Amino acid sequence: MVSARVEGHSRTSRLLLIIKLAWRNLWRNRLRTGIMLACMVFGLMGVVTMMGFMTGMYANMIDNAISWQTSHLQISQRHYLQDPDINYVITDPNPIVTALSDSSAVKGFSSRVLVDGMVASARASRGVKIVGVDPEAEAVISPIDSHMSDGSWLTLEGRKPIVVSAKTASRLKLMLGSKVVLTFTNTNKDVTGAAFRVQGIFASPSSEFDESHVYVRDEDLRAAAGVQGIHQIAVLLNSADNFERSQVEQIKAALQAVSDPADEVRDWPQIQPLLATLIGQMATSNAVVLVVFVSAMGFGIINIMLMAVFERTREFGVLMAVGMEKGQIFALIVSESALLGAVGALLGIVASSVLMAVLQSTGISLGNMAAGLGAFGVDTMLYPQVSLATYQWVFVAVMVVSVLAAMYPARQILKQRPVQAMSEKH
Amino acid sequence: MSIAINKLTKTYHADSEFPVHAVQNVDLEINSGEFVAVMGPSGSGKTTLLNLIGGIDTPSSGSVMIDGKDIAELNERQLIGFRRDHVGFIFQDYSLLPVLTALENVEFVMQLQGLSSAECRRRATELLTKVGLAAQMHKVPAKLSGGQQQRVAVARALAPRPRFVMADEPTANLDAQSTAELLDIMQQLNSEEGTTFIFSTHDQRVIKRAKRVIVFEDGQLKQDQCQ
Ligand SMILES: Nc1ncnc2c1ncn2[C@@H]1O[C@H](COP(=O)(O)OP(=O)(O)O)[C@@H](O)[C@H]1O
Numbered sequence: 272m273v274s275a276r277v278e279g280h281s282r283t284s285r286l287l288l289i290i291k292l293a294w295r296n297l298w299r300n301r302l303r304t305g306i307m308l309a310c311m312v313f314g315l316m317g318v319v320t321m322m323g324f325m326t327g328m329y330a331n332m333i334d335n336a337i338s339w340q341t342s343h344l345q346i347s348q349r350h351y352l353q354d355p356d357i358n359y360v361i362t363d364p365n366p367i368v369t370a371l372s373d374s375s376a377v378k379g380f381s382s383r384v385l386v387d388g389m390v391a392s393a394r395a396s397r398g399v400k401i402v403g404v405d406p407e408a409e410a411v412i413s414p415i416d417s418h419m420s421d422g423s424w425l426t427l428e429g430r431k432p433i434v435v436s437a438k439t440a441s442r443l444k445l446m447l448g449s450k451v452v453l454t455f456t457n458t459n460k461d462v463t464g465a466a467f468r469v470q471g472i473f474a475s476p477s478s479e480f481d482e483s484h485v486y487v488r489d490e491d492l493r494a495a496a497g498v499q500g501i502h503q504i505a506v507l508l509n510s511a512d513n514f515e516r517s518q519v520e521q522i523k524a525a526l527q528a529v530s531d532p533a534d535e536v537r538d539w540p541q542i543q544p545l546l547a548t549l550i551g552q553m554a555t556s557n558a559v560v561l562v563v564f565v566s567a568m569g570f571g572i573i574n575i576m577l578m579a580v581f582e583r584t585r586e587f588g589v590l591m592a593v594g595m596e597k598g599q600i601f602a603l604i605v606s607e608s609a610l611l612g613a614v615g616a617l618l619g620i621v622a623s624s625v626l627m628a629v630l631q632s633t634g635i636s637l638g639n640m641a642a643g644l645g646a647f648g649v650d651t652m653l654y655p656q657v658s659l660a661t662y663q664w665v666f667v668a669v670m671v672v673s674v675l676a677a678m679y680p681a682r683q684i685l686k687q688r689p690v691q692a693m694s695e696k697h
Numbered sequence: 698m699s700i701a702i703n704k705l706t707k708t709y710h711a712d713s714e715f716p717v718h719a720v721q722n723v724d725l726e727i728n729s730g731e732f733v734a735v736m737g738p739s740g741s742g743k744t745t746l747l748n749l750i751g752g753i754d755t756p757s758s759g760s761v762m763i764d765g766k767d768i769a770e771l772n773e774r775q776l777i778g779f780r781r782d783h784v785g786f787i788f789q790d791y792s793l794l795p796v797l798t799a800l801e802n803v804e805f806v807m808q809l810q811g812l813s814s815a816e817c818r819r820r821a822t823e824l825l826t827k828v829g830l831a832a833q834m835h836k837v838p839a840k841l842s843g844g845q846q847q848r849v850a851v852a853r854a855l856a857p858r859p860r861f862v863m864a865d866e867p868t869a870n871l872d873a874q875s876t877a878e879l880l881d882i883m884q885q886l887n888s889e890e891g892t893t894f895i896f897s898t899h900d901q902r903v904i905k906r907a908k909r910v911i912v913f914e915d916g917q918l919k920q921d922q923c924q
């Protein structure tokens with residue numbers, strides 16, 4: 272027992288000795304180590320920036336889609352999901368509404384009447400989804416009220432107001448106060464119409480969404496179409512990390528439990544599966560960037576470790592002569608490389624996080640590209656997003672590669688016997 | 698403790714067509730506590746002999762017996778342990794670790810042996826004081842003169858209390874005064890600690906101080922006399 276403890280203790284102190292020696296050896300050639308560290312720091316800044324903007328862009332796309340289009344959760348009747356017939360309203364909204372009102376995780380929810388139809392001006396007409404909402408409830412879950420380029424969001428007073436997108440307004444040559452006619456099939460399958468007056472013009476980051484949605488008050492649409500219930504309840508949660516689905520799934524399950532079996536609760540990845548796959552895509556592209564970088568760095572480390580090891584061949588011979596075991600010499604070389612990697616990774620991460628802090632406050636303007644990216648629902652200003660987990664991955668990847676990169680140089684030295692190593696001239 | 702060398706031969710087949718017989722058929726016995734000089738011209742096989750005895754080179758034939766045991770029978774791990782625990786090495790170029798201070802260099806092998814840090818510190822300080830470097834203990838080798846570095850090397854070699862010390866031309870790079878000082882120290886440690894010293898040299902001043910002189914020529918033992 273006691274001797275085992277003493278043996279264990281001296282093994283630790285021998286390891287510390289090796290690490291101390293490795294640390295000092297690392298700084299023997301300050302210039303060479305410094306250049307390698309500079310490479311690692313600038314390389315990591317580039318990699319982190321790239322990953323940060325990639326993540327920022329994907330996150331922006333997802334956040335925009337969630338806030339404008341899907342919300343976190345939607346409840347509809349199952350039949351409506353298969354066939355959006357005006358008569359397929361939610362079977363029993365009451366328990367759902369009660370549950371939503373009671374939940375502290377819910378920021379807000381909006382009950383919507385949805386009708387597919389045509390919007391027509393004197394000049395032209397287009398097919399759109401007509402969204403009938405309670406203006407106040409909708410404003411809580413959607414950013415639309417703060418994205419009015421002209422006029423104002425729906426109000427409770429006034430006769431039959433409608434909010435259209437800037438795109439629709441220009442296609443149909445509409446201005447504030449212009450009259451439009453909405454045409455659709457009512458609950459009796461008769462084609463009917465109603466006139467509305469443009470109260471506001473909005474613009475979302477997605478051109479596709481803009482082209483296909485108009486907003487009116489739910490009571491106006493209900494009256495015109497003869498609908499009794501609601502087609503959809505959209506729910507926004509308080510603080511959902513959109514890359515982390517567990518919270519959303521938890522609340523989804525709770526809501527489904529209180530709903531009528533004929534009604535279905537879906538979370539945003541179900542509503543827009545393509546959007547959910549973006550998260551996987553983002554992880555893949557970030558991994559590719561990281562792997563390419565650490566591979567390049569690995570070859571750099573192999574190179575400087577080979578130099579460092581071969582110029583010290585005689586010294587290793589002496590170490591073997593005085594009784595250092597091969598395993599200890601191997602550990603010495605690997606420690607040198609690992610310490611180089613650790614210092615480079617830490618400095619790189621510190622420098623990157625400073626750069627990220629700056630870019631997060633300034634953002635990067637996409638300028639001309641913005642119009643093209645509108646199709647993907649991306650804002651014109653992008654902010655990089657780098658999670659703690661990303662930094663951890665960067666550190667782990669750099670460390671693993673540093674250790675692997677030391678293997679080849681270390682084996683070259685260990686092939687030699689002490690006399691051979693010592694007879695090497697330096 | 699004794700070293701018994703039997704028909705020891707080392708032949709190199711380097712890149713030349715002719716094999717080099719660095720050590721040929723040498724019989725030799727060295728007893729505990731001796732202070733032996735191996736002399737001979739350059740290329741006569743002194744270094745090879747010391748390397749064979751110290752277990753950092755392996756003979757082509759013949760044997761090196763330490764206390765009746767052939768070191769060729771040790772496996773690699775045992776051989777490393779044998780060198781670490783029983784042999785001290787002193788090299789012509791001092792071969793101290795440049796990144797460690799004098800004190801750390803002396804402590805190093807003891808730390809590899811797993812001695813407690815207090816014990817390492819005590820022994821290293823004691824030895825450095827004996828070799829007259831009490832004031833220079835915390836300097837790195839580059840800040841010491843050649844003579845001082847070689848004295849650190851002597852302290853390092855003796856630190857793990859080896860049974861014998863192999864010194865390959867330890868004074869070749871030293872001036873007359875440093876040489877005299879180093880020999881004083883080695884002789885003093887030889888008598889105080891009872892450590893066997895075997896050193897190679899072609900320096901007459903060093904040979905005069907040895908108790909026993911072995912003369913080498915072309916890898917063969919030509920003369921072996923006590924003085
Ligand atoms: N590693 C080696 N490979 C080939 N020849 C060697 C090697 N080491 C020494 N020799 C040769 O063996 C002979 C003895 O060398 P050495 O023992 O170094 O002599 P000394 O130390 O007396 O100068 C020399 O001829 C030398 O060239």
Ligand SMILES: [Mg+2]
Pocket residue numbers: 743744745865866
């Ligand atoms: Mg020699």
